[in-house]
Amino acid sequence: MDTYDVVIIGGGIVGLATAYQLHQTHPGVRCAIVEKEDAVASHQTGRNSGVIHSGIFYTPGSLKAENCRKGRKQLVDFCEQYGVDYDVCGKVIVAATDAEVPELERIREKGRKNQIACTRIGPERLRELEPHTRGVAALHVPSSGIVDYIGMAQAMAHVVQEHGYDVYTGAAVQALDVTADGVVCHTTAGSVRGRLVVNCAGLYADKIAQMSGQDPQAQIVPFRGEYYELVPERQHLCNNLIYPVPNPDFPFLGVHFTRMIEGHVECGPSAVLAFAREGYTFTDVNWPELWETLTYPGFVKLSAKHWRKGLYEMVQSLSKETYVRAAQHLIPEVTSDDLVPSPSGVRAQAVRRDGTLVDDFLIRATDRVVNVINAASPAATASLQIGTHIMDTYLTPRIERVGLQQQPVDVQ
Structure with a gap:
């Protein structure tokens, strides 16, 4: 049975970003990623809208708002460094009727508090940006964009593998044995042991949390x-990104139009x-x-x-x-x-x-396992900053406590 300092469950973009940040901050730590599918980014990462979110919709001060705003910049820097396709093309949030204008103003106020540049525009400017869209008012958010999230996840996997991390695919976690000095992950491809484990299992994150002995409370x-x-x-009907004013009672943004990085x-x-x-x-x-x-x-x-x-x-x-x-x-x-x-x-x-x-990212930890229980949108945009948050708040203190650090930390 192979033994590692850290085992990350889940080869989606949050798990891979956590591995990437682990390498950046603790290069001497041995790490493995276990993914149940035959390739990384097979579920939420590879099946989302491909949008780089600005963070304008999220409650000021929340993990979503803070991690999205910081993570967006890290995402752009990563794409530039590793040649991943992206385009910061901007979006419009459209009030189609007068009744939607008050909520549009509340969104603009969230944008101000979240330090996101946005401008209220009228119908004429809206037609300049999106000639086929009709509305009484809109917000123009220039920092939004589109990206190849599968390409980004593959680039992360390539980077960490180049630096000695193992990525096991076809390895669905079936059980965890948590002991005083580590965790054995029993998978369909065999067992691996980690002194620490990070659960980034997405659609099954609550199940993995329960295997670790933690009540996810959701x-x-x-x-x-x-x-x-x-x-x-x-396709000429939409230039870039066109969003409605969303219902504030739901986490879903409603039917909108998105130009994808591939062109459709x-x-x-x-x-x-x-x-x-x-x-x-x-x-x-x-x-x-x-x-x-x-x-x-x-x-x-x-x-x-x-x-x-x-x-x-x-x-x-x-x-x-x-x-x-x-x-x-x-x-x-x-x-x-x-x-x-x-x-x-x-x-x-x-x-x-x-x-x-659960309207925010939800991360809970036991002594040996960090459980990322809720990481819905904008987790892809925020992934690198979520990785940083996991490192700073959860992993680094545990790494230092159990004596995993093997060489000086080069914080980037």
Whole structure:
């Protein structure tokens, strides 16, 4: 059985960014990453909208706001250094009606408190930026952009492997044995031992936390984001990123238009309950996981409170006509013929037993295991700063306590 100083569970962008920052700050520490799929970035990282978020939507002072703002700069620097495709193209957040203007102003105030440059613009300037979008007012946020997150994750994996880290793929964690001096991770590819473990398992982060002996105090509920994309001859309808004013009661931003780094334009997503934690289509059903979700008190309470919104999202999922109407809220000339289905993603959303959504990053730790329980959007944008936060707050004190540091730390 191979033994390491640190084992990171999960080869998504948060796990890889944590490994990258571990190498930057503690180059003498031996580390392995265990990933259950055959390649890194196979789930949330490789199936998201590809947006570099500015952080404007998040509560000032929250981990999301702070890590997103700092992480965005680190992301751009990383992409420049390692040749990952990105484009800081800016976005507009559009108030389509007068009723949406007060919320638009609240978002602008969040932007001010989060130190994010944004400008309120009128219909004429909006038409200059996005000629086919209609609204009574908008916010222009120049720091938003688009990026190749799969390429970024692959670059991180390459860097850490070059420096001696092992990346095990096809290694699904089945159990953890936590002892006074380490943790044995039993996987489908064999067992590895780490003196410290970081759980970045995304859709299964709560399960891994339970294996470590910690009550996550929340359960992951999977929400599928369903997308369409504009047919090639209609991609000119969107120049960059066009967002609606979101419903402040939900963590989802609503149907929006995104120019992807590859050049096509996505529209979406809807947000419906997935029938499996990796349920990327309506017919992907894992009955034990679905039963666990439907009987979880937190989901029952959440559904009872927001059943109208949930029903609307389900109707939007099943009815293209309803989906098109949501898209027309931003670009009136979009028609059903302009949109074709695009691959879906699943968001790992932590829900507390009282039915409230965990609206911030949630990281909890035991003596030997650091559990990243909730790291939904903007975790990809913030990944490098999340890695820094994990290092500074959790790993470095433990590394020093158990005597893993083998050479002087070069903090970058």
